[in-house]
Amino acid sequence: MTRAIPEELKANFQLLVGALHARVQSVMGCVISTVDGRLVSSVVDNEADPHRLSAMAGSMVALGETIGREVKIGRSQSVVVSALNGLLLLQRVPSKRDLLVIGTLARTNANLGIILYETRNTATAVAAVLDEWLDKFTTAT
Amino acid sequence: MNSALKLVFAGSMGAGKTTAIRAISEIEPISTEVGNSDRSEFDKDETTVAMDYGELTLPSGEKLGLYGTPGQLRFDFMWQIVATGALGIVVLIDNSRPDPLADLVRYLSVFQSHAQSGAVVVAIGRMDTHPTPNFLDYSQRLEELQLIIPIMPADVRSRADVIEVLEVLFHQIEATDHQGPDSDDWTSFIHTLSRQQ
Numbered sequence: 084m085t086r087a088i089p090e091e092l093k094a095n096f097q098l099l100v101g102a103l104h105a106r107v108q109s110v111m112g113c114v115i116s117t118v119d120g121r122l123v124s125s126v127v128d129n130e131a132d133p134h135r136l137s138a139m140a141g142s143m144v145a146l147g148e149t150i151g152r153e154v155k156i157g158r159s160q161s162v163v164v165s166a167l168n169g170l171l172l173l174q175r176v177p178s179k180r181d182l183l184v185i186g187t188l189a190r191t192n193a194n195l196g197i198i199l200y201e202t203r204n205t206a207t208a209v210a211a212v213l214d215e216w217l218d219k220f221t222t223a224t
Numbered sequence: 225m226n227s228a229l230k231l232v233f234a235g236s237m238g239a240g241k242t243t244a245i246r247a248i249s250e251i252e253p254i255s256t257e258v259g260n261s262d263r264s265e266f267d268k269d270e271t272t273v274a275m276d277y278g279e280l281t282l283p284s285g286e287k288l289g290l291y292g293t294p295g296q297l298r299f300d301f302m303w304q305i306v307a308t309g310a311l312g313i314v315v316l317i318d319n320s321r322p323d324p325l326a327d328l329v330r331y332l333s334v335f336q337s338h339a340q341s342g343a344v345v346v347a348i349g350r351m352d353t354h355p356t357p358n359f360l361d362y363s364q365r366l367e368e369l370q371l372i373i374p375i376m377p378a379d380v381r382s383r384a385d386v387i388e389v390l391e392v393l394f395h396q397i398e399a400t401d402h403q404g405p406d407s408d409d410w411t412s413f414i415h416t417l418s419r420q421q
Contacts, residue, residue, distance in 0.1 A: 118258040119271050120298055138298035145256040146274040153254060181259060 088123055095212045096124040103205045104128075109193035110201070111169065114186045115176070115209060116140050123183065131188065140186040143173050161199065167191075172198050178210035180217065185209065229282075230289045231390070232307050234335065235316030236327050237295030238266035240349055240380035242276050244316065245290045247383045248390075249278025253290075265296065273299065275306055303334050312343040312393045316380065319354040325365050332369060339371050342400035345393040347378035347385075 100113045104126045112127030120141030125133035143162045151159035161174040169190050176183035187202040233241040245253050256274035260266070276292030293299070293306045307313060315331045317324050328346065332339045348362070362375045374392050378385040 117261040119261050119273055120296070121261055134298065135301065138296075139301060141258065142256070142274040142294065142299060142302060145258050149254060149256050149274070182261070 088117075089216070092212065092216050093124055096209055097126075099205050099208050099212070100124050100126050103187070103201055107189075107193075107197065107201050109190045110187060110198070111190055112136075112188040113202075113205065114140060114188075115183055116186070118145070118175075118181055118184055127188065129188070136186060136188070140173050140184050143186075144175055144184045147173070148175075161202075163195070169193075170195065170198065172202050174202060174206060176206045176209045176213065178213040178217070183209065183213065229286055230291060230310045231393070232310045232313045233276075233290065233292045233316060234303060234307070234313055234331055235293075235295060236318050236321055237271060238268060239295065239316035239318040241292040241295065241316055242272050244314070244380035244386045244389075245276050245278040245292050247380060247386045248280060249290055250281060251279045253278040255292075256294075262296070271295070274302060297330075300334065307335055307338065310338065310343075312345070312397050313338045314389055314393060315344060315346045316378075317346060317348045318350055319348055319357070320350040324348070325357050325361060328362065328365060329369065332371065332373075339373060342372065343393075343397050344373050345389055345396060346373055346375045347380070347389045348375065349378060349380060351377045 096115050100115060103113050104110050111129050112125065112131065114125040114127065114133050114136050115123045116137030117123060118141055120138035122134050122137040125137070127133050127136065143164075144159075147159035147162035151157055161172055164171040169188060170193060171186060171188050173184060173186045175181065176185050185202060185206045187198055189198050233244050235241055242253070242255060242257065254277040256272055256276070257270040258273050260268055260271040272292060272294045274294065278290040280288040280290060282288060291306050291310070293303050313335050315328070315335070317328055321327055332344070335344060338344050346362070359375060366373055366375070374396055376389060376392060378389050380386055
């Protein structure tokens with residue numbers, strides 16, 4: 084993976100993240116980061132620092148997958164932090180190459196099922212954009 | 225049985241925390257390595273993002289949990305989480321980094337309470353290829369910080385080196401009167417490990 088993610092790609096991710104935020108009223112924010120925790124795109128309403136959130140997203144997704152393996156319950160699909168004043172759902176972006184994770188921050192009144200559904204849809208859309216770009220990139224080089 | 229014997233390996237990305245745990249763990253270590261997207265910080269394929277975990281059994285049957293932290297500064301939230309309740313901390317410094325002395329200061333300030341109570345040892349890697357800063361530079365920096373902490377060179381790929389670092393750490397912990405394994409226990413443990421090499 085190149086060191087800097089192309090701006091064009093980031094802009095497309097930003098649109099998807101923004102769309103999720105606009106579409107689902109209970110969503111306070113959404114962040115896309117690299118699997119090793121670097122911020123790629125984000126929209127966050129509350130005071131959470133997107134850079135910190137990105138690093139934590141990388142850690143939590145990896146830890147969730149390690150735990151799934153270790154306790155023999157198979158591959159982790161998502162990790163949920165259910166807190167007093169909101170919830171955070173984290174999962175991998177299902178692209179051909181494991182490069183990104185996504186995290187959705189939602190208010191307490193959020194329905195977990197809807198957050199799961201919407202996050203998964205956004206993750207799939209992000210994966211499609213990334214795969215298309217990677218295909219072009221590999222053909223070009 | 226006290227299951228709270230926890231040792232932590234901390235230090236910058238690429239200093240060898242995962243490698244050190246692999247070198248001495250008697251179980252297949254649990255790791256959280258993912259693809260590294262930041263080759264400018266360190267050119268390697270994978271990097272730890274949450275933690276590593278390995279185990280060693282002391283002759284008394286007590287288990288020593290070996291924990292590794294993620295290196296990059298953005299994961300500093302994990303450092304404290306992993307270090308909570310640790311008996312001792314090994315700070316791995318990579319002498320090939322741009323400013324290893326600044327790395328030292330950063331990690332010692334994060335693990336301040338352990339450093340002040342003498343539960344820290346500093347192991348410096350890649351000193352053969354990168355001789356500066358030297359030991360004098362490190363001791364001067366520690367003196368400025370008013371800390372008395374052992375500093376030693378180590379190649380963490382070598383099991384013998386990692387064990388030596390732990391030996392120094394345990395002697396240091398004992399000397400400062402912590403609740404560590406008692407000295408006979410530890411000495412025989414070191415002997416057992418040395419024989420296995």
